[in-house]
Amino acid sequence: MRTFEFVAASSSADARALAAAGGARFYAGGTTLVDLMKADVERPWRVVDISRLPLASIEVRGDVVRIGALARNSDVAYDDAIASRFPVVSEALLSGASGQIRNAATVGGNLLQRTRCAYFRDTRWRCNKREPGSGCDALDGFNRGHAILGGSDACIATYPGDLAVALTALDARVEVEGDGGTRAVPVDAFFLQPADRPDRENVLAPGELVTAVEIDADPLFARSHYLKVRDRASFEFALASVACAVRLDGTRIAAARLALGGIATVPWRARDAEAALVGAKADDETFARAAEAALAGARARTHNAYKVELAKRAIVRALHWVCGGAA
Amino acid sequence: MAMTEPSPARAPRGAPLTLRLNGREATFEADPQTTLLDLLRDRAGLTGTKKGCDRGQCGACTVLVNRRRTLSCLALAHAHAGDDVVTIEGLADGDRLHPVQAAFVAHDAFQCGYCTPGQILSAVGVLAEGRAQTDDEIREAMSGNICRCGAYPNIVAAIAAARGAA
Numbered sequence: 006m007r008t009f010e011f012v013a014a015s016s017s018a019d020a021r022a023l024a025a026a027g028g029a030r031f032y033a034g035g036t037t038l039v040d041l042m043k044a045d046v047e048r049p050w051r052v053v054d055i056s057r058l059p060l061a062s063i064e065v066r067g068d069v070v071r072i073g074a075l076a077r078n079s080d081v082a083y084d085d086a087i088a089s090r091f092p093v094v095s096e097a098l099l100s101g102a103s104g105q106i107r108n109a110a111t112v113g114g115n116l117l118q119r120t121r122c123a124y125f126r127d128t129r130w131r132c133n134k135r136e137p138g139s140g141c142d143a144l145d146g147f148n149r150g151h152a153i154l155g156g157s158d159a160c161i162a163t164y165p166g167d168l169a170v171a172l173t174a175l176d177a178r179v180e181v182e183g184d185g186g187t188r189a190v191p192v193d194a195f196f197l198q199p200a201d202r203p204d205r206e207n208v209l210a211p212g213e214l215v216t217a218v219e220i221d222a223d224p225l226f227a228r229s230h231y232l233k234v235r236d237r238a239s240f241e242f243a244l245a246s247v248a249c250a251v252r253l254d255g256t257r258i259a260a261a262r263l264a265l266g267g268i269a270t271v272p273w274r275a276r277d278a279e280a281a282l283v284g285a286k287a288d289d290e291t292f293a294r295a296a297e298a299a300l301a302g303a304r305a306r307t308h309n310a311y312k313v314e315l316a317k318r319a320i321v322r323a324l325h326w327v328c329g330g331a332a
Numbered sequence: 333m334a335m336t337e338p339s340p341a342r343a344p345r346g347a348p349l350t351l352r353l354n355g356r357e358a359t360f361e362a363d364p365q366t367t368l369l370d371l372l373r374d375r376a377g378l379t380g381t382k383k384g385c386d387r388g389q390c391g392a393c394t395v396l397v398n399r400r401r402t403l404s405c406l407a408l409a410h411a412h413a414g415d416d417v418v419t420i421e422g423l424a425d426g427d428r429l430h431p432v433q434a435a436f437v438a439h440d441a442f443q444c445g446y447c448t449p450g451q452i453l454s455a456v457g458v459l460a461e462g463r464a465q466t467d468d469e470i471r472e473a474m475s476g477n478i479c480r481c482g483a484y485p486n487i488v489a490a491i492a493a494a495r496g497a498a
Binding site for chain 2: 011042105
């Protein structure tokens, strides 16, 4: 690991000032930052320790649940207010990483983990995300794990997180503190597709700090589910994942939310699929139609065409489950 | 996030760091890039905590930080100033093994032993978390600890037995 300056922040304003110059990194749980620093991919000249800031509480404020950015993934997953109102959030968190990593990883850090692939992680290969303009060796390389939605000719790395997929389905907001005060960014608008700037993954400016995530406690979200399909049963990234919530009116779907992970460059909200669900009968025919709509814009590469069918089947299975059918 | 500029030339400078290590206060001087794992092994001389992959994938470096299992290879030591850290060396009560250690011996839950300290610390954490009631739940909770010898059936049996004994 290259050397750097380590500074513990005394407040969020202090943290922002310490990171304002650019090239600095916030340290919360460390689980993804330290890994990428060892790989020589992240090379901060200063690491700002924010782990002791008082931003770890989970609070119910009327119809809104506020999760502090430094709340640990495991604490959030097992919190009663979260598990009862937003099962999809608990399930997504518990499907991610391992018990040890969930104990260290934070909600803010989880959202900010780099969108990455093996070519990004290995400095011997060309990567537009790591070195803008250098090229992308994944496009014609081994791209079995890469994105089929939201990619560009500059980058097809898959957004690897689970939590953000659930939050996208629930229209959660990311609270961002900057010099001008605090703003709330819809999760859907927080992440940026790569286009020709894959080095930019979200809307944060240098020195801006994620301080919380807010979710409206819509009754719709109590009937929600996260399905993750992967190469092994645990401690593995998604090949395809589905976050969904429904409200049923008899046998018909009155409201639906659907977001996809493991197949896109950002947490992927599937609004066309939602439109296909609302008002329709809650059966496998409807689910299949929604799945077709969700994947209509998919663009496969040499080794990841299987993800189109995998994602469709995952969507049908997740909807079947959340609508009350047998898994 | 924009890529970072190359770091300006800065001499690595050791800074003092105090934490509670196996029940005792310990002070070290450590460079910023020192991981908790390297601090334990190279500075404190506690080599029971193993460096397997050093990338958070194998679990051999698992220790308890403030009573919760975590990976010491992905933690910067200076971020843990003042924390309470327990390693395999601090688990037994004198000559009396911790119940999880005793269960690993009784159930022959290892072959080469390299992953064992991490397995045991992780298991202690799992039992403290109190959610692994069935064998399947133990397997899921322990998925962050790899055993290349494949001692998994006996590891699960040992943890189940220790849960009953606790």
